[in-house]
Amino acid sequence: MMKPSAFYIAVFCFLLPALSIEAYDPLDPTGNITIRWDILSWTEDGYVAIVTIRNYQMYRHIEAPGWRLGWSWARGEVLWSMLGAETTERGDCSRFGGGVDGPPHCCDSSPKVVDLLPGVPYNQRISQCCRGGNLGSMVQDQAASASMFQMTVAAAGTTKKTVRRPKNFTLEAPGPGYTCGPARIVDPTRYPSPDRRRHTQALVSWNVVCTYSQFLASATPTCCVSLSSFYSKMLVSCRTCACGCKSNPGGCAGPNSPDLSPAPRVQCTSHMCPVRVHWHVKLNYKEYWRVKISVTNFNYKMNYTQWNLVVQHPNFNNMTTSYSFNSHSLGPYGDINDTTMFWGLEYFNDMLLEAGLEGNVRSDILFGKSKSSFTFANGWAFPRRIYFNGEECVMPPVDVYPRLPSSSRKPTSCVLDAAVTCILTLLCLAMSVWQ
Template sequence: MGNFGLILVLDLIFLIYPVVYGYDPMDPMGNITIRWDVTTSTEVNHQIRVSIFNYQLFRHVEQPGWKLSWDWHGKEVIWQMWGAETTEQGDCSAIKGDTPPHCCLKEPVILDLLPGAPYNKQVVNCCKGGVLTSLTQDPEKYVSSFEMSIGSASNDGSGPRMPENFTLGIPGYTCGVAVKVPPTKFHEDQGRRQTQAVATWDVICSYSQFRASSSPACCVSLSAFYSETIVPCSVCSCGCQGQRSAAQCVKRGEVPPVIQLGHNELPTPILECTRHMCPIQVHWHVKQSYREYWRVKMTIRNLNLVRNYSQWNLVVLHPNLRSITQVFSFDYKPLDQYGDINDTGMFYGIKYYNDMLLQAGRSGVVQSELLLHKDAGIFTFNEGWMFPRKISFNGYECVLPSPDKYPMLPNISQFLAPSILTIIVFSFCLILTMF
C-alpha cells in the first residue's frame, strides 16, 4: 500500500473511532505510558519505581500537571514515598507500628513534588510539579518518576498486588489495563553496571480532544498580499457570547475580575470579547512572492486575560513544508510520521526569548516568518493552495475558515500588470539616462 493509501486508511479510522481510541492523524503513535517497575520484592513488601513517559510528539502536560491515581485490589498501603506525595494520608489507625504509613487510602491520588523539594525526598526525573514536555520539544523533560515502598495491611500473608483503574487526572486522557512487559533494565555507576527490575507493567493512556473539551480552543484567520480581504475566524468558533457554556469575556480596556484559585488549579478562562470567543487566534498571512520562494507571516495571539502559555507549540500541516528554507524567531522541527511525505511541522518558541506566550494584551503575541521554496509542479496561487490544511495549538486543533471564504486571487492580467506608479518611475529613470 502506498503512502496515499496509508493516509486514507488512517483518516477513515480517525473518523470512525475518534473518541474510543483518541487517534490523532498528526501523531498516530502518541500516548502517555505509565510504567510500574518492581525493583525489589519480598512476601510482604515491594519497592516500586513509577515512571510517566510522554510519548506524544507535540502535546505536553501543562500546569497544574498530572495527578496519578489507581485502585488497590486489597488492603495495600504506601509506607514511604520519594519524588512524589499523596494528597491525603487516609485512616491509618488500624496499622500498628512506631511509624505510620504515608498513605492508607484504597484510591490514593499522587502528585509530583515541586521543584526545589528537599534533597532527601528527590529521585531521578522527579520534582517538576507534574509538568511534562512533548517528546519533540524537549526530550530531556518528557519523563517523570517517583519511588515508593508498599505493603499489605492485612495479616493473611498476602503480598501487595498490581493495582487497576489508573487515571492521570488530566482532561482528555483514558488509561487502559496494566499489561506485563519484559522487565526494565537500569544502568548504574555511569552505565558500567546493569540491573533489572523483578517485574514490569505498562499502562497506556490515550488522548481524545473530544473528551478534553466539547468546544475548540483556537481558530485561524487568513490574509494574502494579493487581496484586500482579511478572512476572520468563523463566528462562534469556540463559543458564542452570552451562551451558558461559553467562557466569560471582558471588553477590551476593561479590567478583568480578580480570580481566587484553589490549590493546583488553572484559572477559569476570561477572554477578550470577540466574535469567535477563542482563547488563541492564529493568523496566517501570505506576505510575499519571489521568483523561487514565497514568504508567510504567522501570528499567535493569546486572548485569555488570566493565563500564560509556557512552552507553547504550533503544529502546521501544509504540503510545501517539505521545502521550508528558513524560519525566523521560532524553532522548527519536521514531524515526519508517514515516511517521505514530510508535510507536517512543529513551531515553538526560542528558550528564554519567546517560549512564554503571555496573557492577553500588548505582550500576548508572538510572531514568525517562514521562507519556503516554490517546488516545480506543486506550488500554485490557485484554490487556496498557500493556506494551511490543519493547525493545532498545544495539541488543540484550531478551527479553519471555510475554503470558499479564502482570499480571492485577482484577475491574472491585473495580478501581473505593473502598477501606474511603477510605469511612471520607470519612465522617469529612462528619461534621466538619456541626458
C-alpha cells in the same frame, strides 16, 4: 425493509469514523503516555517500586499544574512511603496507629499522586522528579519527557505469584483527556548501576498506556485560525463562536476589565477562543514566497509555557527558513514532508504571555517554489490543519479563503505586444496596396 441488526450495523459504520477520529491523531498516530511500574525489591509485607511516567507524544506536552496519576488497589494495599511525589489525600490510617515511623503516607483505596515542586529537600527526591508535573514532548523537550517517583507498598504480595496489579488507572494532565488501559505484564526493566558498569533488573514490570482525545479534554475547541494575503483585501476572520459564544455560561471579559472576572476568563471576541493563529501570505519573490505566522493569547489568566504549533501544508518540503521560531519536520507519512512543528526560542519567545500588549508571538517563514506544485490559486498557500499545544484549531471554511483577483486576460510580454503591433501594421499596409 432493513432488518434491525442491519440497521444498527449501518449506523455503527456511519458513526465509526466520527468516533475514532477524536481519539486517533493522524499527525501523531503512535503518540501516548506510558506508565511503567517496576518492582525493585520485596519487603516483609510488600515491595519497593519505581513508577515512570513517560511522554511518547511528538508535540503534546503537559504544563502547570501538571500531571495527576490515580489508580485503585487490587486488595487493600497501603502506600507506606514516597520519594519524588505525594498523594493529594492521606485517607483513613487510624488502624495503623502512630508506629515508630509514623503513620503511612496514604491509606486511600484509590490514591491520587502528583509530582513535587522544584526545590524540595534532597532527601525527598529521586532522579527525574520534582518539576511540578511538567512533561516535555519528544520533539520539543525530550530530556524532560519523563517523570519518576519511588514508593514502598505494604499489605501487598511478596512474590511474583502473590502480588496484584493495580487497576482503574487515570491520568489528568492537568484536566481530562487521557484514557488509560489496564496494567499489562512486560519484560522487566533494566536499570544501570551507580557506576554504570552493570545493570540491575526489576523483579516485576507492568505497563499502562494512556491515549489522548481532544473531545474528552474539552467540549469546545481552544483555538482558531484566521487568514489573509497580500493579493487580496479580504481578511478571513476566525469562525463566529468557534470556541463558544458570549452568551455561554462563564461569559467573557472586556479589555478594560480583565481582573473583574474569575479565572479562567478570555477576552470578549466573536470567536471566543483563548488562542488565535493568523496565517498571512506576505510576499511573493521570483523563486520564493513568504508567510507570517502570528499567535495571539486572549486568555487573561493563562501564560502558555513552551507553547508549540503543528502546521500541515503541502509545501514544507521547500521550507528554507523560520526566522524567530524553532522548527522540526514531523513527517508522519514517510518521505512526504507536509507537517512541521514550530516552537519559541529559549528565553526569547518560548512563553506566550496572557492577554494584553505582550500576549503574542510571531515569525516569518520562507518557502522555495516548486515548479510542479506552486500556485496561489484555490487557497493552496494556506494551511490544511493547525494545532496549538496539541489541540486542533478551527479552520475557516474553504470557500471563503482569500482569492486571487480576477483578470480579463492573461498578461503578455513587451516583445509579444510589439510583434502583434508589427503584424497588424503590415496587414494594414497590404490591404491598402491591394485596394
